[in-house]
Amino acid sequence: MLWYHIKYAIRSTLRQKSYGITNIIGLSISLAAIFLILYYIQFETGFDQHYSNSARVARFTMEYQKGDYSNHFARVKYSGIQYLDEDISEVKCMARLSPFRQCAVKIGEDKFYSKGAYATDSNYFKVFNDTLLLGNPNEILNSKNQAVISESISKKFFSSENPIGKQISLEHQFNPQFVEYTIVGVMKDVPSQTHFHPEILTSLDKQDNYSAWNYTYLLLDKPESINRVKNQFDEFKKKHLDEVSAPLYTFHLQAVQDIHLHSHKDREIEINGDIKNVRILILLAILIIVVAFINFTNLNLVAIKERSKNILVNHFLGGKLHHIVIVGFWQNLIIIGLSVLIGFILARLAYPGFQHLFSLPDFAISLSTYKVLLITIFLLLLCGSFIGILPILRYKIKPDIVNSSGQDLKAKSGKISSGILLSLQFAIVVGLLITTFVIQSQIHLLMANRLGGNDKNIINITNVSRSLLDKYDIFKSKLLKIPGIENVTGAMEEPGGEIMDAFFYHLDGITKEEFSSNRLNVFPCDHNYLDFYNVKMLAGSNFTPDPDKKQYILNKTALKYIKAELPAEEFINRDFEFNYNYNELLSKGKIVGICDDLHLTSMDEKEKPIALHYQNMVNSCISIRFTPEALLGILPEIQSTWEQLFPDYALEYHFIDDLYLQQYKQYINQRNFLSVLSILSILIACIGLIAISISMIQARKKEISIRKVNGAKTHEIIRMLNKDYLKWMIIAFIIACPIAYYAIDKWLENFAYKTELSWWVFALAGFLAMGIALLTVSFQSWRAATKNPVESLRYE
Numbered sequence: 021m022l023w024y025h026i027k028y029a030i031r032s033t034l035r036q037k038s039y040g041i042t043n044i045i046g047l048s049i050s051l052a053a054i055f056l057i058l059y060y061i062q063f064e065t066g067f068d069q070h071y072s073n074s075a076r077v078a079r080f081t082m083e084y085q086k087g088d089y090s091n092h093f094a095r096v097k098y099s100g101i102q103y104l105d106e107d108i109s110e111v112k113c114m115a116r117l118s119p120f121r122q123c124a125v126k127i128g129e130d131k132f133y134s135k136g137a138y139a140t141d142s143n144y145f146k147v148f149n150d151t152l153l154l155g156n157p158n159e160i161l162n163s164k165n166q167a168v169i170s171e172s173i174s175k176k177f178f179s180s181e182n183p184i185g186k187q188i189s190l191e192h193q194f195n196p197q198f199v200e201y202t203i204v205g206v207m208k209d210v211p212s213q214t215h216f217h218p219e220i221l222t223s224l225d226k227q228d229n230y231s232a233w234n235y236t237y238l239l240l241d242k243p244e245s246i247n248r249v250k251n252q253f254d255e256f257k258k259k260h261l262d263e264v265s266a267p268l269y270t271f272h273l274q275a276v277q278d279i280h281l282h283s284h285k286d287r288e289i290e291i292n293g294d295i296k297n298v299r300i301l302i303l304l305a306i307l308i309i310v311v312a313f314i315n316f317t318n319l320n321l322v323a324i325k326e327r328s329k330n331i332l333v334n335h336f337l338g339g340k341l342h343h344i345v346i347v348g349f350w351q352n353l354i355i356i357g358l359s360v361l362i363g364f365i366l367a368r369l370a371y372p373g374f375q376h377l378f379s380l381p382d383f384a385i386s387l388s389t390y391k392v393l394l395i396t397i398f399l400l401l402l403c404g405s406f407i408g409i410l411p412i413l414r415y416k417i418k419p420d421i422v423n424s425s426g427q428d429l430k431a432k433s434g435k436i437s438s439g440i441l442l443s444l445q446f447a448i449v450v451g452l453l454i455t456t457f458v459i460q461s462q463i464h465l466l467m468a469n470r471l472g473g474n475d476k477n478i479i480n481i482t483n484v485s486r487s488l489l490d491k492y493d494i495f496k497s498k499l500l501k502i503p504g505i506e507n508v509t510g511a512m513e514e515p516g517g518e519i520m521d522a523f524f525y526h527l528d529g530i531t532k533e534e535f536s537s538n539r540l541n542v543f544p545c546d547h548n549y550l551d552f553y554n555v556k557m558l559a560g561s562n563f564t565p566d567p568d569k570k571q572y573i574l575n576k577t578a579l580k581y582i583k584a585e586l587p588a589e590e591f592i593n594r595d596f597e598f599n600y601n602y603n604e605l606l607s608k609g610k611i612v613g614i615c616d617d618l619h620l621t622s623m624d625e626k627e628k629p630i631a632l633h634y635q636n637m638v639n640s641c642i643s644i645r646f647t648p649e650a651l652l653g654i655l656p657e658i659q660s661t662w663e664q665l666f667p668d669y670a671l672e673y674h675f676i677d678d679l680y681l682q683q684y685k686q687y688i689n690q691r692n693f694l695s696v697l698s699i700l701s702i703l704i705a706c707i708g709l710i711a712i713s714i715s716m717i718q719a720r721k722k723e724i725s726i727r728k729v730n731g732a733k734t735h736e737i738i739r740m741l742n743k744d745y746l747k748w749m750i751i752a753f754i755i756a757c758p759i760a761y762y763a764i765d766k767w768l769e770n771f772a773y774k775t776e777l778s779w780w781v782f783a784l785a786g787f788l789a790m791g792i793a794l795l796t797v798s799f800q801s802w803r804a805a806t807k808n809p810v811e812s813l814r815y816e
Contacts, residue, residue, distance in 0.1 A: 039711060043319045044359050046707045047400070050312030051363030053700050054396065056374050057305040057693070058389045059367075063380055064298050067213045067280035071150045075243040077276040080104070080114075080236040081285060086268050089538045091522075094285040099231040100260035104238060107259065108252050110245040115140060115147040116234035117216075118224065119289065120192035122483040122640055124669050125220065127177045127188050131670045133483045136170075136219035137190065141227055145207075147239045154184060155205025161223040167201035170219040174206045190222065196487035198668070212380075215279045216289040235289055237276065249273055286520055296770070297686050304697055307448050309396055311701045314445040315708040316400055318438055320352075322711050349401065356400050360393075378689055438712050439744065443751040445705045446789055450756035451763070452701055453785035456694040458764045461775040463687055469773060470680050471515050471620045472553045477651075478676040479658075481642040482514045491665050492636050498665075502657045504650020509552040510639030511545035516679040517641070518621055519543050519628055527611070528595035530583055535599045540578060541628045542598060542606060543620075544635040547571075550615055552643060559588035560613030563634040570609025572596045573632040576617050581629035588614040596631070605637055622683045626772040643676075702789070706796045709745075713797040717741065717804045724804055737805035738798060745797050746790070753786040760785075 068074050080101065083092040105111040123137035145157035152160070153171060160168065167188050174183050183206060189198040201222055210217050216235075240246060253271040261269065274283060281295040374380070468474055488495075496508045513519055522539035525531065546552075547563035550573070563571050579588060597608040617627040646654050662671045681688065717724070724737055761777065768774040 039319055039322060040355060042707055042711050043316060043355050044362065046315045046319070046704045047312055047356065047359035048362035048366060049700055050308055050315070050704055051359055051393075051396075052366035052370065053308050053697060054305055054312075054393070055363060055367035056370065057301055057308070058392055060378060060380070061298055061301050061305070062386050062389050063213065064281065064293055064301075066386070067293075068215055068276045070211050070214065071148050073147065073149045073239060074277055075275075076240045076245075077147055078238050078240060078246050078249075078273045079276060079279060079283075080238055081272045081274070083270040083272060084268055085270070087537055092272075092285050093520075094283065094288045095233050095235045097231065097233045100256075101234075101236055102228075102230040103260060104256070107256055108249055110241050110249050112239045112241055113143045113146055114239070115143040115237045116224070116230075117144075117218075117237070117289070118194075118232060118234050120190070120194070122485055123190055123192040123220070124198070124483075124485055125188065125190055126198060126668065127173075130177055131668060133670055133672050134220050135483075136217045137192065137222070138218055138220070139194075139222050139224045141224050143239075144221060147237050151208050151210070153206045153208055154182075160205050161221065162227070164223060164225060165199065165201045166204045166223040168205035168207050168221040169203055170207055171209045173219055188220070190220070191485055191487065193486060194225075196485065213280075215276070215283075215292060238273070243275075246273055246275060287518065291682070291685075294686055297690060300690060300767075301693065304693060307452070308697060308701065311445055311448050311704050313400065313403065314441045315704050317403055318441050318445075318708045319711050320403075321438060322714075352401055356397055360397065377692060438716075439748045442705075442709065442712065442745075443748045443755065445701075445708065446749055446752035446793060447755040447759075449698070449701045449705055450753055450785050450789045451760040452694055452698040453788060454756065454760040454782055455764055455767075456691065456698050457781045457785060458768075458775065458777065459687065459691045459694060461781070462768065462771065463684060463691060465773065465775045466623050466684055466687075466771075467677070467680060469619055469623065471555075471618055472676055475554070475645075476675065476677055477646050477648055478515075479644045479646065479673050480514050480676060480679060481644070481658075481662075481671065481673045482640070483672050484510075484640045484642055485669060486638065486640070488666050488669065489637060489639055492639060492642075495642070495661065495665055498661050499644060499658065502654055502661070504647050504654045505644055506647060507548065507552050507645040508642065509546040509549045510636060510642045511549055512543060512638045512640060513620065514641035514674075514679055515620060515643075515676050516622070516683045519630060523606070524599040525631070526595075526597045526599070527582060527591075530586070530594070538581075540581070540598075541630045542633060543618075543630050544605070544633045544638050546636055546639065547634045549632070552645060553618075555618060556616040558614045558616060560592040560611070562613055564612075567634070567636070569634075570607040571612045571634045572609050573613045573615050574611060575615055575627065575630045575632070577627045578629035578631060579614060598631075605635060606633060609633070623773045624771055702792055706792065709793060709796050710800065713741075713745070713800045716744075717800055721804065721807075724807075728805075734802070734805040738801045741801040741804065742794060742797060745793060749786075749790040749793050752789070757782050757786075 068077075079094070080096060081092065081094060082096055082098060084090060101114065101116075105114055118139040120134075120137040120139070123134045125132050125134050125137070140161060142160065142162035145152045145160060149157070152168070155168065160166070167190075169183060169188065177183075178186065183203045186203050187200050188203055189200050191198045207218075207221070209219075238249075240249065250271075250273050253273075257266045257269065257271065280293050281298060283292055284294070375382075472478060492510060496510070499505050499508045512521075519541050522541045524535040524537070525540045526535050547565045549555075550557070550562055558576060560573075563573065574582075574591060579586070579591065582591075591611050591614060594611050595608065596611050598606045600606045615632070618630065619627060621628075644654075644658070658673075659671055662669075720741075724741075727737060727740075760782070764777065768777075
């Protein structure tokens with residue numbers, strides 16, 4: 021009996037080849053998209069699980085709040101952390117990480133920069149266990165000038181040799197001269213799914229110094245201890261902070277597995293993801309499933325209409341309801357099985373491009389992803405089986421439904437149900453188009469209003485070592501002699517970087533006490549920095565190129581922060597000073613000007629109040645403006661000039677757009693996802709629309725022929741046939757607009773600076789979806805309208 025049901029299902033599918041093929045195409049494309057979305061979600065939610073201790077590791081941070089000023093750094097500068105494992109029994113040990121922001125590396129004759137170089141203590145491999153390949157984890161990094169390198173560095177620079185005992189030279193922000201370290205271990209390469217990526221670890225110069233800035237990780241006795249540790253923080257504060265300081269600080273503990281998606285603190289060790297993006301992707305996956313589900317339902321309804329008389333005849337001749345259900349089940353199982361297979365093949369074929377676009381590791385599907393796919397397949401089977409027995413159910417409810425012409429399911433109710441499903445399907449299409457257009461508009465706004473605006477002809481040399489800045493002026497003058505280079509400047513942070521250094525200040529005539537109770541951010545830069553990036557001066561003058569004059573310029577936000585009611589001109593020529601103990605870097609000087617906001621950092625947040633200071637001592641980024649046609653010619657010249665002046669250091673440069681694109685990577689990924697899914701949803705919807713239009717035109721072919729015989733014009737018939745589709749598209753647009761508006765308005769709340777939600781975005785999405793739909797059905801309508809009416813009426 022089973023084989024009979026399968027054979028009958030295969031025959032039924034082959035009899036309706038067009039519907040079967042159309043269904044398989046729509047489903048396979050949908051399932052391929054779902055495969056890839058679910059894999060990306062799997063990737064984003066699987067961070068920091070590559071070592072066995074991961075569920076027991078948490079990061080300790082401190083939040084500071086005083087008046088209107090607050091900060092919450094991902095790193096900690098607090099000597100009291102040394103007592104955490106003594107006072108809190110659940111804390112087994114602690115590891116500190118101090119990043120070398122600008123680390124130049126020399127191994128023999130090879131030189132390069134490392135963004136994954138850190139100083140750490142001897143507990144590192146106890147906290148992050150199972151990551152050491154060579155070396156003793158109980159004794160490693162407990163002496164000065166020891167280093168552990170990654171497996172990839174070992175293979176690249178030492179080939180098959182054992183690197184233990186070899187030398188590696190490092191120069192970084194804490195030591196502006198190259199220092200030799202002895203390699204004492206080799207660690208595994210960390211996977212991409214981790215919130216930081218170390219490739220060189222060195223021992224801390226002073227293991228017992230707990231007062232430096234460090235990222236602090238605690239190893240707990242068990243995963244559930246994290247809340248018990250948090251509950252003991254108040255007692256710990258009372259014990260180790262004085263009565264004045266204790267109320268200003270809040271201690272936090274965050275599971276390391278939560279950092280990537282749930283941490284957006286100041287000075288994060290690397291750029292993290294965002295749980296909001298994962299939720300958006302889950303929503304997109306659901307929408308694609310719904311589009312596929314509706315398409316599958318519509319195509320099944322069309323197929324059932326074509327064979328409804330056959331189903332009812334079988335039932336009248338003694339066919340049992342459950343037999344017909346089983347046949348429908350196997351027919352759907354065949355279609356879905358082929359769709360899953362083809363969808364998986366399509367996903368594998370598309371994955372290399374998908375992998376490159378989103379920087380993903382090799383393809384591997386987890387058990388949880390398979391569970392979601394199985395649930396989707398089960399729902400499709402359930403839906404298809406139910407639709408398969410609709411003719412019998414309708415007959416049971418209304419026995420007189422079968423008429424002499426056999427038009428049992430071609431009644432208005434079937435037409436209305438297909439219309440409703442099409443409206444829902446195209447409402448999703450319109451919604452996806454609207455969100456795609458708005459996200460693209462927001463990305464354009466972010467890039468157009470960044471530092472430098474739309475100027476793309478800027479190269480930024482990053483990770484410039486502090487020891488090289490003695491020759492900064494020489495390097496700058498040599499670069500300006502190269503044909504095609506228009507201007508050169510320098511600053512402490514690269515475009516897209518963070519301005520986080522903030523100090524108490526004194527502004528003559530405004531600050532009542534010796535120093536303010538709030539902090540002001542400082543940004544050292546070259547005298548021509550504002551001119552280079554076309555930042556507008558609002559009052560006063562720009563920096564003069566005299567290094568002996570101690571000059572400061574406040575940005576527009578700083579005025580509101582210091583004293584909003586005071587005109588900009590009133591700040592000019594006032595004495596200004598930071599409460600900073602290194603006077604050579606931040607000397608007492610005068611306010612010489614007021615400039616517009618820079619927008620140097622990400623525009624997710626509002627501009628910070630900044631005092632720019634003409635000072636070249638910490639210019640870790642050198643910016644070079646060039647003429648577009650000169651690019652290929654200046655790069656070798658820049659490389660040659662660099663090697664002449666700094667032979668021990670590698671040259672690392674980035675185009676300005678690349679620096680900002682890295683900052684906005686998550687939003688660009690969202691735009692890319694939405695763009696692809698919008699195209700796929702349109703394609704899937706149109707596949708279903710073609711099948712439905714053919715079915716409905718077939719049901720009305722005699723009516724069309726009679727109208728033609730009675731003198732109806734071709735365009736009148738096309739208009740008549742398209743009228744219903746136009747109505748459904750309008751309904752889809754009405755449904756989509758308020759939902760899309762609400763969703764995109766909530767999304768824009770992530771930004772301090774946001775694009776305007778213009779009416780034309782909604783109109784464009786609606787017209788585009790409507791145009792594609794009408795173009796799809798108009799061809800079928802035209803074929804029906806131009807067909808010879810005799811062919812339909814010859815047997816009447």
